[in-house]
Amino acid sequence: MCGIFGIIGNYNRQKVELSLEKMIHRGPDGTKITEFIGGCFAQNRLAVIAPSHEFDPPFIQSNTIFVFNGELYNYKTIASSFNFDGIKSDSLCAFKAFSNNAKVFLNSAIGMFAFALYDINLNKLTLVRDRFGKKPIYYANDGSKFIFASSIDAIVPHVKTKFRNSALKSYLSYRAAITQETFYENIYKLPAGHTLTYDGKNVSIEKYFDFFAHKKNDQNLENSIISSVNLRLTTDTKIGAFLSGGLDSSTICALASNELLRQEQKLHTFCIGYNGFEQHDERYFAALTAKKINSEHTEIVFGKNDFFEQLDKTIKAFDEPISDPTSIPLYAMCSTISSLGFKSVLSGEGGDEAFSGYEKYSLFLEMLKAKKLPFASYLKGFFARHSENNREWEWYKRVFSDDIAYRTIGECFTDEQKNVLLNSKVAERDSIVLIEKFYDEFKKSGRQDYSEWMSYIDIKIWLGEVLLQKADKIGMANSLEIRCPFMDYNILANSIRLGDTRISENTK
Template identity: 35%
Template sequence: MCAIFGIIGKYHKDLAINAFETMKHRGDDENYLFLQDNYLFGSYRLSITNTHISLKTLTHQDNLDIFFNGEIYNYQALGDELNLKNPTEHSVIATAYRRWGDKFINHLNGMYAIAIWDKLELKLFRDPLGKKPLYYYHDSKTFVFASEAKAILALITPHLRYEQIPSYLGFCTTISPNTLFKKIHKLQAGECLHLQNNLYTSTIIKELKPKHTSSINAINEVKNQLLSSVEKRIPKEQEVACLLSGGLDSSLIASMATKYLKDKKLHTFSIGYDGYTRHDERIYASQVAKHINSVHTEINFSKKDFLVAFDEVMELLDEPIADSASIPLYWLCKEIKQAGFKVVLSGDGSDELFFGYKHYTELKEIEPMTKIKHRHWLLNHINANFTMHKEWEWYRRVAEGSLLFRGSSNLFTDKQLNKFLKINVKNNTTFDIIKKYYNYFLSIDAHYLNWYSYIDIKTQVGELFLTKIDRMSMSSSLEVRSPFLDIDLVEMALGIDADYRFGDSPKHIIKTIATDYLPHDIIYRKKKGFNYPYMEWLLESHFMKSIHAVQSRYEIFKSSEVEKLIENAKKGHFHHHLYAIIVFCVWLDKKEKLFKKLN
């Protein structure tokens, strides 16, 4: 299944069916709609596992109705443990729930959003990394849940939550449970929601818990766990493809995957930009494809393609996502689906777990300053010499004594939010948004390097990247699986001594593992980071008009500051900041008809 939907309470049948159909792009193989007087449930299916069994048959298990989006990779092992003959994911979910109650998700390895209807009680569950989305809406008469907010938006007149704009600009997306819509929420990663008599409660059932791993055995244990993770994600009933950028992570996943395909060849796909050599890494992807003997497809992404894709992505997004990688990923997923695939592997998660980003090293060098006595004396001097550069903000936080690192997706700082927004944003707003994560982290750990990984897994990966991956791939009924984000591997990595995991060079653990699978020059070439000429193309496009259109109607931003930002972007500076504003304005311009009023 790839989309789930439900209404508990009074509903209009035609409107409900129309709302359900807004998600048909997520699963094009089969759908099932279960209607009763005071409730309705539905699923769309991308048929990957147990393809010979109908969706209706799968749904009804042990006097429970199970509506499930995702994959349970260990369902067969759990089926044996639960003494099930011919287990399916649905039957395992039902039986595990009967045996272990809400904590059954502690036994699952996979990506999922699950709804269980049990004698007029509803339970919703989401996997501990937030791979599969689940939104919900509640008022005095009705409760609605859906895999995408657009199904809920089809039933209500939404209102924009101005107070969530700093979250979007601050982290490139809203942070669960909040959205940009009043009364619409996201179920948090690892959370369970219980609804009865139109009253609901929720609690986090499954949190990330580091599993101690000896530094002596770390490389072998990570290697074995990663191999197991790759193997689990290769479907038995479908062919699998792999996203191949030519970088270390996707190359390692592709190479490992070939070991489990027996007599079949892996299909790999990469995307590049003719005429923009410094952004184009297809030459490296091609080198890896030859090394692993994959069937390789290269796709050129032109300015014309970008403008078409950007417009289509802005239409399909229910909330803006300030990640420029969304656009080529969307295009690439369409091509992979057209090539006949339903499942594709990716290398996401490695940089966050094994310290692949340059700024981790930069921050590590600054951390000792947080212990300097009387550092607050520097604060007035720093505040009097503001710049937009991230380093200015880092030193301001050090002088102030506030949390230095707030995640790799932390884009607009508090000072920048006040500089660009007309609403007043108090100091440390970005910290307040992630404070719940910091409080939990302090209860299990205290090492700042582990904080770097933890907050990035929760926000950059969990809220931004996985949302991007889900929307871009599922728009084409394509499922992306990320072996580095296997829950067992994540908790193992977080349990390795932080100083050892950081090491003397970025991702030294992964590089050591890769020596058995990849050429030396692929492993050790300088990391370029994802980039392409998106801002050059946007600045020349009609989409820039949306900034002025939105400003003339709503005056959300300070126009003079936005104009300065545009001029800076033309000179090659602060592209990501301007991209976030462009995306928000184009999105709001397109979605305006949804809103009754903006208040």
């Protein structure tokens, strides 16, 4: 885990150092700047695997420079498949394997990562982001220089920028800026599962991971989850786990505890509770689970005063607005866990999307049945002629108009509500335009099961642009990486194929 930075073109060394200072929380274990003809690469390192300084990127080999942020969990398997001897570092393995055969490496890599490689002889820069966007990478190109970094804050000193008004509409609909455009003009983010190349003049972006083209894993689902959890226990430092007592985190913690106990180690689990808000307190069920799985359990108590104490810190952790109130208690948890010497923690994030855990999924499947009513054509006209400023009305209007009814679990303001809030004319299909490309991809895949669409768009938007970015920014603000076993592509891509059989009577 690290904060990475690079410039191809003219640069100011002091500004580079300022950029690294702004990302020091992402990598407090070592800072390294590598300058070369035509630019520089730099990195703040959080040493989790192979913590020795001899493995501090950037790496240089045969006029090629490489910098890496994240974790490559299966680096030993990849090193073996490429016949690399003595590889002790996941980032060094990624460098060698990607340089050797980029396509084979990207197809086999299991992890969360964003990295950059620059070929000095060819004057060619390549950026890569993991399949689901667990690790961010931002970039800017002003014609005289190309800049990339793990955070927007690190790029701002090098470019002219201002607030991007169009991002506000995306934020109000989906709680984040969900396109390649950020809240800052001239600063962009590389989409998940894509590569970017820059040759000194032109920028080219290509998709390398097709969600629906992924081949089904031969492992059964249970073994896939066990394998994913075990891989994410790979570390040379202390690792813990979030435990709420719910199904997702309990499953992850139980499997992790089993593996660690087999190695004669104990899993450390952490739960947060709320003084004065017992209806949201999960400590009771978390404690029961911790006892059952034989983990070392720590309860973190969070009250009103803690909320206001953490609020400013939480806001500061975000480069740009992300709306999720759980960010504040998450900051408190990460701060405590990091202070206890942990650098990594497991999370159950992704379980609801993979296995249709949200109650809203079953609600929308029931709503869609209204299209088969004998007077559906009348209702279509009725909802089109009348307007009510609430989400339920909007949902039924979409159902009868054959529009995209479900637009993520985190959808906030409807287009009509945005009109009222902003006192401006927001196009009726404004929120649809932002997600149409995903719907087109879904239709082109030949899939028709609506539950698959709901999971797919939530993985792309709710997980990719909100939850995973929240986890990365809050975790790294406290020098803590958050690992999500359910976010393994073998699990996500295969679980969706189960269709609405994932939606149990309990969910309904």
